[in-house]
Amino acid sequence: MIIIAAQKAFITRNLKYVQVNEYLNRELTLAGQGAIEIHKTPMGHRVIIHAVRLGMVIGRRGRNIRKITETLEHKYGLETPQLEVRDLDEPRLNARVMAGRLISQIQKGFHFRRAGYALVRRIMSANARGCEIQIKGKLTSQRARTEVFREGFVAKCGEPAEVYVDEAVLEVTLKQGVIGVHVKIMQPDAVLPDYAELIPDVFGSPEEESEDALEPVDEVKVDETKGEVDDVEPTEEKDAVAVPETVAEENIADESLLKKEDLEEEE
Template sequence: MSSLARKYVNQGLQYMMLNEYLQRQLARANYVHAQFFKTPIGTKVIVYAGIPGLVIGRRGANIKALSDVLEKEYGLENPQIDVVEVPNQDLNAKIMAYRVARALVRGVRFRRAAMIALNRIMAAGARGAEIIISGKLTSERHRTERFTRGYVPKSGEPGEELVDEAVVHVLLKLGMYGVKVRIMKPARMPDMILVRSQVPQGGEA
């Protein structure tokens, strides 16, 4: 492996570890993802979250502490952190997975938690949604429950480009639970055909 290829591999591993750390630390802020850019004065970090205030902290205290950790423990050079609020949060799979997981922590029944989330997603304009909850749901045996609304493609171009997918894990008294959310965005399908009525020559539509 060339030195250049090794550099990119190491950088990719570093960013993966950073993303895992940020997800653990900023889960309460509905952390979605982060982007990292090299700049002439250091590293620009853009954090996307549902609740930016929890990332920033009072008078920027959380941002300062986070910058110190990223620099000292993860080797980022002079990290400059910006926080961006995620728009259309009811259509973001990661944020909706967080919400379902928190409902389970509060003791809400898994079916009710899933149905509330599905209603919010569909009300926001999604073409379809799927929520999968796994764990010891009703007994000591592990099992999986699936809840769906509308249309959610599983494969092909629509499944890759139009479906937002996320998984969140939460530890409860009976063990670890998994929440997977897939949301079909309110977009026009590639194979959708629009039929227009023929307009007579000289007439109006």
């Protein structure tokens, strides 16, 4: 029974957080809301809103922020909610902000293909690793279809897709029907599993090794007028050749002495 009660408590809490996210997404669509964080503290709930237009989130004289606070406390049951508004570091790398801008351009009457390519160039100008944009619905006829715009590399599965890919899905209702937008952005700091970094100067630089490998060479002076070589110092090779000659001479001398001793003994 205790396990069932704990599971029910977790499900109820997460359901409440999902409802809060949906409410804030509806209220802050024009403000360029990019992300929402909800933290439970001893003093109550702390809600952090990341947006592009902070003035629209706060409202005139704080009217909008007070309205959101009262709604979160009375309708959704958050204990003494404390709202904090922060600016986004790079809106072009936030999938939700880019999807909202694409939706607004489609609502204003821009052609979907022109808006899609413009958004891809804007995302890639922020040094993104890659991006993918899907637009689905009745775009030009009564038959629904899907248009995809891609550039760069976007991970589809595994840890890189879960950690480094930011994605968002938004919808808009037009005269011809519902248009859906799905945006995926691969972050610039993404590190793939097959990436290998070479560490320089582990065994020394190649220049130092080449200098150590070179040996000093004896200088040879050549008289250009006579074409003869002067002052050539003896090398180790000549000495090495002379050694076996001396050994051979000693062997011959020993053999002659042995022959003389043999002759004397015979006499």
